[in-house]
Amino acid sequence: MPGEALVVWIETLSRQGSVTGRHRVELPAAGGEIRVGRGYDNHVIVDDPFVAAKHLRVTRDEGGALVVEDLGSANGLYVDQDRRRTARTAVDGKRTLRIGRTRLRVRQAGDAVAPERVMRPRMQLWPIVAVLGVVLLGGEALTTWLRETGERTVSDYLGPLLSICLAVVAWTSAWAILTRILSGRARFERHLVVALSGLAGIFVLNELTSYAAYALSQRPLVAYRYVAIWIIAAAIVFLHLRQLSQSRETAGVRLKLKLAVVTLLALGGIGWHTLSQWEAGQNSDRFAFLRGLKPPALRMAAAESEQAFFARAGALKEPLDQSRTAPASGRGWSFDGDDD
Amino acid sequence: MNRWIVAAIVAASCAAPAALAQGVTEKRAQKLSSTAERVYKSARPRLLQVRTILVNAGRQSSIGSGFLVSAQGLAVTNYHVVSQFAMDPATYRLEYIAADGEKGALSLLAFDIANDLAVVQLDRPAPGFFAFDPRVPREMPAKGERLYSMGNPLDLGFTIVEGTYNGTVERSYNERIHFSGAINAGMSGGPVVSAASGVVGINVARRIDGQLVSFLVPARFAADLVTRAAGGAPLDADAIRGEVGRQLVAWQAGLYKALGAETWRSAAFGPYRAPESPAARFNCWASTNANDVPKPRGTVNTTSCSTSTWLYVANDLTTGQIRATQQYLKSVDLNDFQFASFLSNYFQPASLGWSRKRHTRSRCHDSFVEADGERPAMRAVWCARAYRDYAGLYDVSLVAVTQDASREALVTRLSMQGVAYDSAVELGRRFLGEVRRAR
Numbered sequence: 001m002p003g004e005a006l007v008v009w010i011e012t013l014s015r016q017g018s019v020t021g022r023h024r025v026e027l028p029a030a031g032g033e034i035r036v037g038r039g040y041d042n043h044v045i046v047d048d049p050f051v052a053a054k055h056l057r058v059t060r061d062e063g064g065a066l067v068v069e070d071l072g073s074a075n076g077l078y079v080d081q082d083r084r085r086t087a088r089t090a091v092d093g094k095r096t097l098r099i100g101r102t103r104l105r106v107r108q109a110g111d112a113v114a115p116e117r118v119m120r121p122r123m124q125l126w127p128i129v130a131v132l133g134v135v136l137l138g139g140e141a142l143t144t145w146l147r148e149t150g151e152r153t154v155s156d157y158l159g160p161l162l163s164i165c166l167a168v169v170a171w172t173s174a175w176a177i178l179t180r181i182l183s184g185r186a187r188f189e190r191h192l193v194v195a196l197s198g199l200a201g202i203f204v205l206n207e208l209t210s211y212a213a214y215a216l217s218q219r220p221l222v223a224y225r226y227v228a229i230w231i232i233a234a235a236i237v238f239l240h241l242r243q244l245s246q247s248r249e250t251a252g253v254r255l256k257l258k259l260a261v262v263t264l265l266a267l268g269g270i271g272w273h274t275l276s277q278w279e280a281g282q283n284s285d286r287f288a289f290l291r292g293l294k295p296p297a298l299r300m301a302a303a304e305s306e307q308a309f310f311a312r313a314g315a316l317k318e319p320l321d322q323s324r325t326a327p328a329s330g331r332g333w334s335f336d337g338d339d340d
Numbered sequence: 341m342n343r344w345i346v347a348a349i350v351a352a353s354c355a356a357p358a359a360l361a362q363g364v365t366e367k368r369a370q371k372l373s374s375t376a377e378r379v380y381k382s383a384r385p386r387l388l389q390v391r392t393i394l395v396n397a398g399r400q401s402s403i404g405s406g407f408l409v410s411a412q413g414l415a416v417t418n419y420h421v422v423s424q425f426a427m428d429p430a431t432y433r434l435e436y437i438a439a440d441g442e443k444g445a446l447s448l449l450a451f452d453i454a455n456d457l458a459v460v461q462l463d464r465p466a467p468g469f470f471a472f473d474p475r476v477p478r479e480m481p482a483k484g485e486r487l488y489s490m491g492n493p494l495d496l497g498f499t500i501v502e503g504t505y506n507g508t509v510e511r512s513y514n515e516r517i518h519f520s521g522a523i524n525a526g527m528s529g530g531p532v533v534s535a536a537s538g539v540v541g542i543n544v545a546r547r548i549d550g551q552l553v554s555f556l557v558p559a560r561f562a563a564d565l566v567t568r569a570a571g572g573a574p575l576d577a578d579a580i581r582g583e584v585g586r587q588l589v590a591w592q593a594g595l596y597k598a599l600g601a602e603t604w605r606s607a608a609f610g611p612y613r614a615p616e617s618p619a620a621r622f623n624c625w626a627s628t629n630a631n632d633v634p635k636p637r638g639t640v641n642t643t644s645c646s647t648s649t650w651l652y653v654a655n656d657l658t659t660g661q662i663r664a665t666q667q668y669l670k671s672v673d674l675n676d677f678q679f680a681s682f683l684s685n686y687f688q689p690a691s692l693g694w695s696r697k698r699h700t701r702s703r704c705h706d707s708f709v710e711a712d713g714e715r716p717a718m719r720a721v722w723c724a725r726a727y728r729d730y731a732g733l734y735d736v737s738l739v740a741v742t743q744d745a746s747r748e749a750l751v752t753r754l755s756m757q758g759v760a761y762d763s764a765v766e767l768g769r770r771f772l773g774e775v776r777r778a779r
Contacts, residue, residue: 147677148681149674149685281701285694287702287704291684293719294677296717301708303707304709305712306712320700320724321726324731
């Protein structure tokens with residue numbers, strides 16, 4: 001109704017889109033305007049050195065809709081993601097305006113707001129943390145015990161356990177601080193669950209592969225397990241990144257970016273690992289065989305006959321003769337992966 | 341600097357026995373010294389210093405000794421004295437310095453790697469030459485006979501050293517004379533003569549962990565090589581490489597044939613029996629950790645046998661050694677898992693030394709090997725690599741661990757350097773096949 005004064009809310013927004021300030025201004029019925037700028041004669045004062053003293057104004061057009069106009073500032077007015085300056089545009093309560101380094105939104109009393117979210121009872125994460133912690137630390141202590149072949153010393157057990165605890169706390173805290181900065185809540189427990197489950201995953205993978213490699217007589221299981229470890233590490237980082245979003249509704253935001261980051265991390269890690277092992281192998285002769293023995297009762301793989309063993313040993317002669325003629329100074333491709 | 345200290349110690353320790361010897365009857369002392377004097381006097385013009393010169397720098401990179409054996413200017417030295425040149429004739433050249441201080445070029449006519457000998461040709465006729473001891477090869481000197489070794493130790497000038505003949509070295513596949521006398525670096529390739537001035541042997545090596553324990557190559561090998569070399573043309577790089585390969589292949593063929601003919605001594609290791617070594621060729625040593633402190637949680641009893649014979653090809657390539665090791669491990673208070681970890685530390689193929697220039701990288705095959713009669717199930721690894729320069733030669737390392745018990749095991753290891761592939765497979769098979777568990 002063009003006859004009445006209109007209540008308009010000018011909101012300042014953070015980079016992440018949350019409201020950091022809200023100004024109530026009444027727009028008179030006719031010919032009125034709301035001025036925004038750095039000067040003290042404005043309705044809304046913005047303390048941003050990149051904003052002009054008189055930067056923009058909000059008016060009503062003939063139809064009664066709200067319109068913003070650039071008042072001839074040096075840095076101009078930008079709307080939403082548009083990279084071009086806008087001189088004048090209608091606003092509807094959803095559009096984000098940018099002047100200088102400040103983000104604004106113009107809203108009216110009639111603008112719709114998101115429906116009320118139903119409060120769900122908060123999931124208790126501490127039991128999960130406790131279980132994961134016990135699995136991880138208990139598992140670590142158990143494997144230390146099963147590998148113990150010399151004099152028993154307390155520090156053999158305490159050292160690794162302490163370093164695991166410290167590393168987990170440091171890693172989780174870093175993510176929690178980052179999340180607090182970006183989304184307002186630290187989510188320490190969630191980050192802790194992510195970190196612990198990732199670590200437990202790597203631990204279980206390590207043990208399983210070394211037992212399976214022996215039982216099945218499959219060296220590649222340990223030689224190439226670093227690929228799986230890097231993938232788990234990337235998955236952990238992805239889950240941490242997901243916690244950076246403010247809410248379930250915004251979780252999908254930048255999903256592609258996050259996926260790209262962790263894919264790069266996984267590929268980069270695997271590539272670096274492969275390259276460094278290959279380069280280390282250039283100037284040494286490492287015997288590529290399965291080093292880790294386990295109790296013979298765990299063997300599942302079929303044994304070769306002695307004849308078959310020596311036949312396969314004999315078959316190595318041909319590839320050796322072929323590599324003999326490759327130049328010694330050249331860098332031949334030979335990659336066998338690491339063992340335990 | 342170190343070299344001078346060592347030299348000083350040698351000189352100082354020589355002074356004491358000399359002083360003591362003054363108590364010996366005048367007549368005998370005179371007789372001893374006069375023999376050495378006479379031998380050296382006649383030998384002096386026939387001795388050479390053999391130098392390997394780095395062509396670019398014009399400086400010596402290694403030195404040795406040699407001696408003239410024909411009027412046409414043929415001389416004998418050690419293969420290892422000329423090996424740098426033999427491996428890389430483009431980078432090095434050979435030079436001699438005669439007794440009169442004359443220098444000249446040497447060319448390589450023939451060599452014998454197994455006996456570490458080389459025949460070189462001087463660029464001028466010889467003023468005189470050594471004859472080989474006429475008793476060689478029909479009979480060797482009596483043990484204790486006085487011999488005189490000559491050469492230029494540590495580039496200090498020509499010397500003569502008295503020593504005694506002590507027969508041939510036992511358990512060596514390559515025949516070597518055991519000479520009790522002070523042979524030092526630089527004397528390699530010098531002649532060792534009897535009082536009658538015939539060459540009995542050629543200086544070749546000494547044991548650095550012993551005192552005056554030195555080795556000579558019997559003169560008959562040198563006589564044979566001189567006969568072969570006479571009238572031949574100097575060898576070029578390709579001819580040398582081909583010849584080294586041929587000699588290595590032929591040498592190992594003889595060695596493995598001899599080993600094949602011998603019965604392997606089998607020894608007990610806990611409840612296991614395993615082949616230890618053919619009696620005649622190997623030196624065996626045993627060790628245990630049973631008395632270690634802190635008390636070991638698993639005992640390890642090791643028997644290690646190796647041939648005392650190996651061939652020097654170049655400073656980064658020695659070959660020909662065979663090593664057989666048996667380790668019996670038993671848990672004291674380790675559980676099954678801990679014992680398996682313990683065992684993993686010993687489940688390693690022997691390291692044979694690797695050079696990117698000389699060898700290809702190893703390839704391995706590892707798997708479980710099933711039980712067969714009295715032979716228990718095992719986990720075995722075979723790793724092999726080829727020699728780049730010499731076709732048909734490989735380094736092979738075989739290791740196997742018994743898998744029939746969870747708290748005791750036998751780790752058996754066989755390593756062979758510079759072996760033909762088939763010989764390695766055959767010996768490996770025989771070695772593994774003789775592991776037994778007593779019932």
